[in-house]
Structure formats: C-alpha cells, structure tokens
Amino acid sequence: MTAASEVGHNVVRPVAIFVGVALVVAAIIVGIGTMLLGLHPHDIVHGNLASEWLRPDLGVALAAAVLVLIGCSVLAQPQDGTGALDREVAVGSRPFNAPLPPPLDLTLRQGAPGTVSNIAEGYTLYAQNGALALVIGTLPGEEEYGRRRRGIIYASGLHGANVEMWIPVEAVMSVYPETRTAFLAAKGDEIEHFGWNRPPASFRRDQRLHEAPKSF
Numbered sequence: 001m002t003a004a005s006e007v008g009h010n011v012v013r014p015v016a017i018f019v020g021v022a023l024v025v026a027a028i029i030v031g032i033g034t035m036l037l038g039l040h041p042h043d044i045v046h047g048n049l050a051s052e053w054l055r056p057d058l059g060v061a062l063a064a065a066v067l068v069l070i071g072c073s074v075l076a077q078p079q080d081g082t083g084a085l086d087r088e089v090a091v092g093s094r095p096f097n098a099p100l101p102p103p104l105d106l107t108l109r110q111g112a113p114g115t116v117s118n119i120a121e122g123y124t125l126y127a128q129n130g131a132l133a134l135v136i137g138t139l140p141g142e143e144e145y146g147r148r149r150r151g152i153i154y155a156s157g158l159h160g161a162n163v164e165m166w167i168p169v170e171a172v173m174s175v176y177p178e179t180r181t182a183f184l185a186a187k188g189d190e191i192e193h194f195g196w197n198r199p200p201a202s203f204r205r206d207q208r209l210h211e212a213p214k215s216f
Helices: 003-039 051-053 058-075
Strands: 124-125 130-144 145-158 165-168 171-177 181-184
Touching: 003 058, 130 165
Parallel strands: 124 181
Antiparallel strands: 124 130, 130 145, 145 165, 171 181
16 A cells, blocks of 8 residues: 555545535535524514414424434334445445555566666655655765765655655665666655655755854
8 A cells, every 4th residue: 555545545535524524414504504594484473372383494394303313213224235324334445444455566576686776767666555656866875964875766756645755775675677666665654754755955945954043
C-alpha cells in the first residue's frame, strides 16, 4: 500500500463519509424545518384547543415521525439474507480493517544487484508499501548540520506522493539495474518525518538553522 493509498484509506475516506453524512442530515433537518415553518399558522388563539393543537405543521410533523418509526421497524426485522444494516462495508468495497496488500512483486528484483552509483534518471524507487517515486537525477554529497551525506536522489512522487523529494542514498537498501528499480529502507508515509520533502540546505531559500537574525 503506497503512502497515497494509506492516506486515502485512513484519512480521506473517513472524513469524506463523515462530511457526507453530516451534509445529508443537515439537509434533511433544514428541509423539514423549513416545511414546518411554512405550514405554521400565524393566527393562533392561545387558550383555544383547536387553534393551538389542530395545526397543519403539528399534523405533518406527527405523520413524518410515524413514517420514520415504521421505516426503522421494517429495517430492524430479521432478514433472510444480508440486509443493508448487516453489511460489513456500508460505503465502498474494501473494509477498513482489511489486511495489508501482498508484498512487492519478486519480479522487480531480477538480475544482479547493483549499487547506488547505478541509480539514474528513470529508476523507480520502492518503499516498503509500494512504488514511491521516479528518479529525476542524483546530486553529489554534502555536509548538512554536521552530517555528511554521500549523495542525494532527486525524485518525483508517484500515486499522489510528494511532487519533489530529496532522498539520501543512505536510505537505499538494494538496487537492481536490470529492472531499473531501487528499494528504500522506509515506508511511503515517512517522507515528511525524515525531511525528504525539503531540498538540501545548500540551495534552500529559507533562513538556515543556527543562523543569526539579519538585524545583528
């Protein structure tokens, strides 16, 4: 499962269902309220039983409540098969607690293993949960905040992942030049955690860390 699919499965789908249900419920409440306000009489005589209780808005509200109770009682009756309320998946086709997808296809690991020096434009980077990015190029190593990096892979995310990534070559676990693939020792949802979504400090436009303010 890629980072984009994990976000869609764990965040987008629940939020979309919640917002959709909230909008439907709000539309029903507003619609019923507007209808009842339109039926509400303006010439009520207090103390007059017919004027206070025999009103069209109260009659419609009572009839609607009875219809809702009847509908719910019908749905609550035992079903011969799987009814609408008995299904494990209400929206979509994949349960929330479905198992993770199978491991990566072994055909991607064909040929003799290579090294990070073989990584070039067009290689596909794979995280633990699927294809992550397409390599655009490589950058030489540099020292950043006391840490020496042997090289950086500049890549573009796949399946909705980050448009730009700067991945250190130390994260590469294995390379297979025959299939033009490289495997990372990371998950697809750890890009921001490792800071791979930000360019190296040597050509970053924002203020460097540990740099004195411009007024000093």
